[in-house]
Amino acid sequence: MSIDAAYHQLLDVCARIESTLPGTPHATRAAAISARLSGPLRVAIAGRLKAGKSTLLNALVGERLAATDAGECTQIVTVYGRGDVYDTRGFGRDGAPLPVGLRRVGEGDDGSWEIDLKGANSSSFDRIEIDWPASVLQQLTLVDTPGLGSLNEAISRRSLDFLLAASDRESDTSGADAVIYLMRHLHALDAEFLGAFLDRRVVGASPVNSVAVLARPDEIAACRDDAMVSADRIARRMEADPVVSALVGSVIPVAGLLAETAATLREREVAALREMAHCSDDELAVLLRSVDDLCDVSRTSLTVETRRELLDRFGLFGLRLAIRAIRSDPSMTSSDLARWLLAHSGLARLRNVITTTFLPRARTLKSHTAVIELDALARAFETLHPVLAADVRRQLERLQVEGVDLAALTVAHLVASGTVALPPAHRAEAERLLLAPEGPMAMVGGVVGEPELLEAIERWRTLGADPRGGPLAVQVCDTIARVYELALAEAG
Amino acid sequence: MTTAAAPSPTTDELLDRVDAALDQLGQLVAAEGRDDLEARVDGARARLDRPTTVVCVVGEFKQGKSSLVNALVEADVCPVDDDLATSAITLVRHGDAGRAVVRRRVDGDAIAENIDLADVQRFVSEAGNPSNEQRVDRVDVLVPARLLSEGMAIADTPGTGGIRAGHGAATLAFLPFADGLIFVSDATSELTQPELDFLAEARSRCPNVMLALTKIDMAAHWRRVADLDRAHLVRMGLDIPLVAVSSLLHRAGAEGGIDALVAALRERIVIPARTGSAQRIAGEVESLVASLVGSLAQRRAVLDDSASIDELEARVNEAVQRIEHLRGPGARWSITLGDRMGDLSNDASFAFRGDLRELTRTHEESIEALKTSEQWEQQAEQLQRDLAGVVTRLFEVIETGRANIRAELVEQLAAEDASLGGADGLRLRELDVGSLWRGKPLDTARAAGKAVSTGLTGLRGAQSGIMMFGMAGQFLPAATATLLVSNPVLLAAGAVFGGYQLVEDRKRKVAMRRQTARTQLRQFVDDVQFQVSNDLGTLVRSIQREFRDEFGALLVELQRSWAESLQQAKQGLTRGTEERAGEIARLDTLSGELRSVHHTVAQCVGQLAEQVPA
Ligand SMILES: Nc1nc2c(ncn2[C@@H]2O[C@H](COP(=O)(O)OP(=O)(O)OP(=O)(O)O)[C@@H](O)[C@H]2O)c(=O)[nH]1
Ligand SMILES: Nc1nc2c(ncn2[C@@H]2O[C@H](COP(=O)(O)OP(=O)(O)OP(=O)(O)O)[C@@H](O)[C@H]2O)c(=O)[nH]1
Ligand SMILES: [Mg+2]
């Protein structure tokens, strides 16, 4: 069964639940699952408190939609989706709508956006959904989550609720199909913590659908000019760590603040930068030495407020970078500068991972999420309608067995996360096959001849027959053998 | 209330006066040719000027701990890096020429080697010594620096992710022995809950906890973060001052708040330690002056009346003989020392093994009851803290035992002494021979009056504390990774995808992992027991040796005092009448000067005691 067939079957399952149990919360939940299946891929931005999640979201969207602050900030899971015009919807803990608004802070094109809770307490919200006419949101739904490890446990709980498996959740908030995990640093020991963390909480987070961002990289290297180089070295070291590589496909340093500012750069800011760039070398050396020197009343013709704003928008590293760029090429236009800053932020690499590894398998990832959610839903109406529940479950199991792409994805998680340990040669082969973004069939199709396919089938069947491997290993070997069988069938 | 009183002298001034008085005392005894007493006065002066204090620098990784230590000592001694840096404890102390000593384990044995400063990074950094694979207990770095020259030793520690596990746990265990703690958190974001929990625990064990907010040169919102942090501390009821610093600016020659931190360290740690030293030194000065004045009086008596020389000679001979006996192996105190140290060693290791058994039992029970993987993380953290607690208790037993044995020895020797020369003899009871590196006695003076809840404060500064710190800092972090990996409940996410037929498999695997976890637990506890027991033997032997050396030296000094007073009295007899009169006058002046030194010291110490806040 192709992934498209599986996908349509899942839509059918949703429709059946809706029509069999009309007017129940189960029907609403089925409708939501169905809507998500046909909508864009849902990517959650997760990480510890103040890692720069909201800033990165803004950078990806190209608009300062999510509020950012030096103090604890995001308190409600916020889902940013496509829409021709902007719209906001709030949902309470019980799923009922709650009134919310979006309002502009600052004047003209100058501002950022702020969510207006209309007097309600943030703890009464399950989530907020915002529609916004941005092109990225055509392909991706982005989810901003409250920081993990918050001083207020209830706030982190909301993120966990969202990121947790559907089966463990009480509310019907949908989880994510893929995760961008922000971290600021990683010690050998923290790899263990992170491992334990991602492993148990974000179901299905594995190199297949998660990527780590080394956040605020400019600060890691003390805002030195070579900060991004240093951050790159650290990211590569993390990537090589077996615990990390079991969890994420890659670690990418992204200076979110720089990217956000580049995406929303204003003429006024460029003018101020130009003025600052006129200072003599010595003046600049003192001015850019520290944040206090920069905001010292007695320096430059710019007002302290302007300098403070620049600092907020660029950070010390970003300011040094921008001034250097303007000085080296005074003819630079605002859009040149924006492009230049963006190039230094590392955002392009993150975008690249999204387009080359997440998006091509979007349908598979979404179907995968839907299977988990429908399974949980079936359990929820088990007593109400046991026949339907059993039926849905049977169908889901069959889908997982017959839908080779879907089965391959499950197995890819098992292999890539190291849950199932394979002999090295087998592992390399399995990863090549299973982690191919176009799906395993595209990977085998036409590449090898009949004798090789037969040999491969035999090899994997033999490995799967080894009783020491346990049921998960059997599942892995069977699935891979079946991929080769299908390829053989197609070739024949 | 006094009216129109002269401005009362500051603590610094009073300490200077004590120092000047000691200087004078040193010159007086030197002029009398008593180089042994001069050395003792010099020792006391050193303890007054440079009382050994230890301050730990801790925090989560990459917060700028090593950079801060370097800024405090104005030298690049601790390796700094953008990526992981510190992997072992570094103790930075004062020394004229820069050098370093690495203490590590080779096949379970503790060894110490001298190394070049340039080689320090080979032992304390992740690059040179990843995950402390060379099993370094600690590296002592000796460099000249103003703060250090006042006796402070600063411990740079490896950063930790789970701040209360690994090195965090080791540091918490060491705190009862330390004088202060600088907690480092950078200004790019506010304190997290684990950091605040650590601070609360640290504050309950050590009165001098400070928060250094670092990297303020580059953190755009550092004032905001400082306010948030202060508010968190207030909310948790923690009386901990926050000092905002930039090590980078300081090292570049600009004002980076480091001076304020140094001032705070001086005021809160160095000055109280010096005051404490002065108080203990006052007793020593009193006994030393009394003994000298007594011996001068004997000489004077012989000058006055030559007939009394025979009586003196008889007394001196008797005294010298008795002291000779006391110095021998058959002396009562020497036998007591041997017996008591043996008992202490047995009692301590018996209690330690009992504690470990109990710890293993409770943790094995918890493993069976584990429901979620978070609980295992918490348990692994708890295990490390419990273990650190057990080790602290062991060293506490040793330190208390050491103090009791010392008191008993002093008592015994004082009794012998009384029969020797009465009030004129050296009164051992008053002596303060301690220093961190030579087995410091319980420092009750400094702990008194400070609200600290553990009752362990008496151990502050003890040498064995540092030893334990290095040891715990070596085995606790190594345990973290192993313990976390053996998580008995954690099954990888993949299981969720597998479907229902896997429930049985999961159960089987959980049982298997519980078994592994129990094995790991026992293994870990066994390793700790082996290592600690080994070190315990070494420690007890070294305490015994120290006592022998300390009291042996005192007895030699005493013997010499007696012998010289006789010899000088005899010399005096060879002089003419006029000369004798001159000598009597000189002896009287000297006695007066000695008494005045004692008076000055006693007066200053009295005033210092008034200044110590209740
Ligand atoms: N220097 C620097 N600062 C950044 C970067 N990204 C974010 N920040 C700053 O970090 C602070 C926190 O950013 P947010 O985006 O609000 O972080 P968050 O993870 O959403 O925070 P919570 O929602 O409270 O968990 C803000 O002051 C940002 O300006 C970066 O790449 N470099
Ligand atoms: N701008 C700035 N950077 C600093 C300052 N202090 C430390 N850093 C930088 O922060 C990073 C970490 O500094 P370290 O001193 O190695 O931090 P640490 O806490 O000892 O690190 P670990 O031992 O690995 O836990 C380095 O890149 C330093 O350059 C400071 O005051 N200002
Ligand atoms: Mg946020």
Ligand SMILES: [Mg+2]
């Ligand atoms: Mg360090």
